[in-house]
Amino acid sequence: MKPIVVVGSGMAAYTVIRELRKLNREIPITLVSRDSGDSYSKPMLSNAFAQKKDINSLVQTPAAGMAKQLDIKLLANTEVRSIDRERKQLVTVSGEIEYEKLVLALGADPIRIPLQGDAAEAVLSVNDLADYAVFREQLKNAKSVALMGGGLIGCEFANDLATAGYAVAVIDPSAYPLASLMPEQAGRQLLAPLEKIGVTWHFGTSIQSMNKASSGFTLTLANGTILQADLVLSAVGLRSRIQLARDAGLTVNRGIVVDSALRTNDDSIFALGDCAEIEGKVLPYILPIMHAARALAKVLNGEVAKVIFPAMPVVVKAPAHPVALSPVARDAVGTWQLLASGDGVKIGFFGNSKNLLGFALTGEFAGERSEMAQKLAGT
Numbered sequence: 001m002k003p004i005v006v007v008g009s010g011m012a013a014y015t016v017i018r019e020l021r022k023l024n025r026e027i028p029i030t031l032v033s034r035d036s037g038d039s040y041s042k043p044m045l046s047n048a049f050a051q052k053k054d055i056n057s058l059v060q061t062p063a064a065g066m067a068k069q070l071d072i073k074l075l076a077n078t079e080v081r082s083i084d085r086e087r088k089q090l091v092t093v094s095g096e097i098e099y100e101k102l103v104l105a106l107g108a109d110p111i112r113i114p115l116q117g118d119a120a121e122a123v124l125s126v127n128d129l130a131d132y133a134v135f136r137e138q139l140k141n142a143k144s145v146a147l148m149g150g151g152l153i154g155c156e157f158a159n160d161l162a163t164a165g166y167a168v169a170v171i172d173p174s175a176y177p178l179a180s181l182m183p184e185q186a187g188r189q190l191l192a193p194l195e196k197i198g199v200t201w202h203f204g205t206s207i208q209s210m211n212k213a214s215s216g217f218t219l220t221l222a223n224g225t226i227l228q229a230d231l232v233l234s235a236v237g238l239r240s241r242i243q244l245a246r247d248a249g250l251t252v253n254r255g256i257v258v259d260s261a262l263r264t265n266d267d268s269i270f271a272l273g274d275c276a277e278i279e280g281k282v283l284p285y286i287l288p289i290m291h292a293a294r295a296l297a298k299v300l301n302g303e304v305a306k307v308i309f310p311a312m313p314v315v316v317k318a319p320a321h322p323v324a325l326s327p328v329a330r331d332a333v334g335t336w337q338l339l340a341s342g343d344g345v346k347i348g349f350f351g352n353s354k355n356l357l358g359f360a361l362t363g364e365f366a367g368e369r370s371e372m373a374q375k376l377a378g379t
């Protein structure tokens with residue numbers, strides 16, 4: 001019997017396998033990953049430094065333990081180069097693998113913004129354990145960090161590094177933190193609390209050039225400001241890994257296009273996690289992965305199932321000023337309304353028929369996320 005083959009060993013891959021094993025202990029499963037295959041929680045990467053965690057303490061279960069626990073064949077450090085759909089085979093760096101059904105859980109790549117200057121290549125990004133190891137090593141000799149991007153991951157790193165004693169400069173072309181997720185009145189709540197722990201903000205601009213200095217780097221911003229930093233970390237967003245699917249003739253858009261059963265335009269191939277675009281939406285967070293994995297496990301087990309996403313609030317790990325939010329769909333029509341204020345704000349986004357479509361909770365209101373999510377679900 002040919003196996004179900006899962007490509008990737010991130011949260012999406014391991015969650016779908018775990019869910020499938022709850023339904024079926026017999027079905028053969030092979031996991032192929034180009035990384036070590038160790039299981040870890042990626043969200044920890046942006047708040048691990050202040051807790052003095054190295055990669056060994058971030059690994060929850062090593063690859064061998066995962067293989068045993070889930071009763072799977074695990075091929076680590078094995079990159080998949082192409083998919084031969086006609087033969088139902090994967091072509092990997094170390095040979096071919098046949099599949100009965102194929103699950104793509106390939107994740108996403110950090111977006112790199114091209115910079116001028118002789119040190120442009122030294123910009124770091126942290127998207128997996130190996131990146132974190134490099135980042136942690138370089139921080140040993142640094143006192144200051146410039147962060148490209150004041151979105152969710154940028155704010156989390158800013159909070160973490162400032163707590164650990166680094167001078168942090170955040171540079172972002174938007175007007176305020178978390179601008180793509182919240183209205184200005186909510187985003188601005190983070191300014192003073194993070195400044196207090198050592199963050200300086202540079203909004204409405206971006207890094208233009210990065211050059212080596214006698215120690216660290218000299219950064220020139222588009223607005224003419226010159227900054228010095230020992231290390232530059234980019235957190236400007238991620239782009240779904242779609243190339244493998246595109247080369248195989250699968251339908252791709254912003255992500256690998258799948259329906260509510262997580263199925264691509266090839267009946268035997270499925271996708272979930274950061275690489276997937278599920279019914280038009282790329283949802284690069286943990287909760288959507290959990291829901292998609294449960295539905296996909298049923299489908300792989302031969303059942304009829306589809307994913308239905310409930311309200312899924314996102315927590316920003318910025319303890320200096322906690323934030324919880326439910327992003328508003330891009331095409332939603334309505335207005336933001338302030339519901340309460342104090343040490344933070346509670347703001348809702350209401351549609352034309354006064355239905356709650358999203359929210360932003362900061363500071364003392366961040367704890368109300370379950371209550372607000374229920375209101376969201378009830379509308």
Ligand SMILES: Cc1cc2nc3c(=O)[nH]c(=O)nc-3n(C[C@H](O)[C@H](O)[C@H](O)COP(=O)(O)OP(=O)(O)OC[C@H]3O[C@@H](n4cnc5c(N)ncnc54)[C@H](O)[C@@H]3O)c2cc1C
Nearest residue numbers: 008009010011012034042043080106107273274284285286
């Ligand atoms: C710093 C950081 C903090 C975050 N914090 C939060 C948070 O607080 N809350 C939240 O909900 N979300 C958070 N997220 C997002 C969340 O972590 C991701 O949505 C999730 O981990 C993605 O899992 P994945 O399995 O889809 O992708 P990944 O974990 O990226 O896994 C992709 C896998 O595919 C493998 N792969 C790729 N290409 C190939 C190939 N050609 N051949 C073989 N293997 C291949 C990779 O090696 C890897 O194992 C955070 C993300 C980051 C980067």
